[in-house]
Structures are given as C-alpha cells and as structure tokens.
Amino acid sequence: MAESKSLEIGKKAFKKFTHGLETGEWEAFLEMLTDDFTFWFPTGQYHGLNQGKEKAREFFRFVSEAFSEGLFISLDNIVSNEKTVIFEFRDEGLFRGVPYKNRVAIAFDVRGDKICAYREYYGSDGKSN
Amino acid sequence: MAESKSLEIGKKAFKKFTHGLETGEWEAFLEMLTDDFTFWFPTGQYHGLNQGKEKAREFFRFVSEAFSEGLFISLDNIVSNEKTVIFEFRDEGLFRGVPYKNRVAIAFDVRGDKICAYREYYGSDGKSN
Numbered sequence: 364m365a366e367s368k369s370l371e372i373g374k375k376a377f378k379k380f381t382h383g384l385e386t387g388e389w390e391a392f393l394e395m396l397t398d399d400f401t402f403w404f405p406t407g408q409y410h411g412l413n414q415g416k417e418k419a420r421e422f423f424r425f426v427s428e429a430f431s432e433g434l435f436i437s438l439d440n441i442v443s444n445e446k447t448v449i450f451e452f453r454d455e456g457l458f459r460g461v462p463y464k465n466r467v468a469i470a471f472d473v474r475g476d477k478i479c480a481y482r483e484y485y486g487s488d489g490k491s492n
Numbered sequence: 493m494a495e496s497k498s499l500e501i502g503k504k505a506f507k508k509f510t511h512g513l514e515t516g517e518w519e520a521f522l523e524m525l526t527d528d529f530t531f532w533f534p535t536g537q538y539h540g541l542n543q544g545k546e547k548a549r550e551f552f553r554f555v556s557e558a559f560s561e562g563l564f565i566s567l568d569n570i571v572s573n574e575k576t577v578i579f580e581f582r583d584e585g586l587f588r589g590v591p592y593k594n595r596v597a598i599a600f601d602v603r604g605d606k607i608c609a610y611r612e613y614y615g616s617d618g619k620s621n
Contacts, residue, residue, distance in 0.1 A: 403595070405616050440599070442571040442578050449571050449578050451599060451611070466532070468597045468613040470569070470580060482580070484597040484613030487534050 369473040373448025374441070376471055376478045384434040384454070387427035393420055395478050402481040419481075430456045430463075447472050451486075498602040502577025503570070505600055505607045513563040513583070516556035522549055524607050531610040548610075559585045559592075576601050580615075 372395075379392035393416065402413050402422065409422050426434075434456035442449050448471050455464040466486030471478045501524075508521035522545065531542050531551065538551050555563075563585035571578050577600050584593040595615030600607045 403615060405595075405614055410616065440573070440576055442573045442576050442599075444569070444571045447569055447571050447580075449580075449597070451576075451578075466534075466611075466613070468578070468599070468611075470571075470597070482595075482597075482615060484595070484615045485534055486532060486611060486613045487539065 367443060367445065369446055370441070370443040370448055372473045372476055372478070373443060373450075373471045376473075377438075377441075377448075377450055380469075381436045381438075383423055383427070384430070384436060386433065387431070389420070389423040389427070393423070395476075397474060397477045397479040400479055400481070402483070404483050405485050429458055432457050434463075446474075496572060496574060498575055499570070499572045499577055501602045501605055501607070502572060502579075502600045505602075506567075506570075506577075506579055509598075510565045510567075512552055512556070513559070513565060515562065516560070518549070518552040518556070522552070524605075526603060526606045526608040529608055529610070531612070533612050534614050558587055561586050563592075575603075 376392065376395045379395060383389040383392045396416050396419055398416050400416050400419055402419060404410060404413065413419070413422065434454050436452050436454050438450060438452045440451040449468055451468045453464065453466050457463060468484040468486065470482040472480035505521065505524045508524060512518040512521045525545050525548055527545050529545050529548055531548060533539060533542065533551070542551065563583050565581050565583050567579060567581045569580040578597055580597050582593065582595050586592060597613040597615065599611040601609035
C-alpha cells in the first residue's frame, strides 16, 4: 500500500522536529507550520491550547533553553489516518542540568504540505521511567 | 480502502473500554485481552509497565473505584497502523468526588482478535483543561 500523503508529510516534519530537539535549530521545522498552527502542551507555562506560529517559535526556543544539551529521541511507533500522524517515542536528556526521561506521544495534523496542529501527550510524569 | 483488521479490533475493544469507564463493568473488555497483556500507565501506583491480565483486572477495578460515578468520554480521533490503534479523547467525571477532566491518548496493540498491549498518555495534568 502506498504511503498516504499525511504520513509522508508527518514523517518529514518529525525529522525536522527531532533535529530541533537534538540541536536547538528549529527553523526547518517552523517552516513546515501553517500560520494558524495551534499546539496543545500538557503542563507548565504553555499548558493548554496555544495559537499561532510565533507562539510556536517562542515555545520551541523555551524547550531548547531547558534542554540546552539536547534531548534525544528513540522512536517506537508511527500511526496515521488521512489527517493525523502520531509518533510514540521516548526522550532523554538533561532538563536544566537534571537527568530527564519521558515517554511521549505527539500528534501532527497535516494540511497540504504543512502541519496545522500539534498535540503532545505524556506517558510518564518525567520523574522516572 | 477497507478498514484494516487492527483498526476493526481496536475499535471493538475501545467500545468495551469506554463501557468499562462509564459503568465499572470491565468483563467484556478484559475478555479481549491476551493473557500476556501489558499496560503502561503514566502516574500513581500503576506508573510504568504492568504485566498480565490479572494485574489489568486489578487496575481497572481501581480506576472504577476512583471514578465511581463514571468517567465519560468524547472521542476526537482514531489513528492506526498494522499493529496499533491510537485513540485521542477527552474524559470528564468525578475523581473521588472532585471534578476531573483530562485529554488522553491511548494505544492498543492488536494481536489476532485480541489486545496484547495498552499504553496511556496524558494530554493535560488533570488539574485543568
């Protein structure tokens, strides 16, 4: 079965997303977001629904400041339908210098060649794994 | 495109799962689990990886004791691949008498006609939405 368009675009975006987490360079990922992009984050100062690409830029800068030595990803699973791609992965790094690991599921909604929404879900409380 | 086998079985299991959350009756869902079923829960006394159908029975009893007036589901999205089905939903109810709502993603891994693994991810910290 041919890979669906949403899956193709979702995977491309995820590659740029993990590059952002690992290196702090987010421009390639941000270029893939629609101007009306929304994101849902489960906790902290960005808890809830956030709107707009500029808010996203600010958010990913904040993430990279917290994980300034990089946050590293092991991808476990990719699932999709015609509009959404969900990635289940584990991440590990230092959060403001303290060892951190988590299990995460993130959903990208695809519109055309871009990502119009992002929802993040936590699989552990981040304290242990 | 014909619905995949995993999607068909996943949806069937999800119906029984929501019935369990709403009513506290879990037997129909438990019947769909393999004996070596595993589940990952993000927090509390079941935090981490839990193994076996009996552990699952104990866990779902615990959930229904905490949400004794029922936990009600609004399903937002279903995504799948050949082995996994993920459901994004919101739930709302009373947790030991206190108003509770959350956004959740759960993954079911399908083997044959059964569910062999379950992973739960939280989209909010459960305190607000």
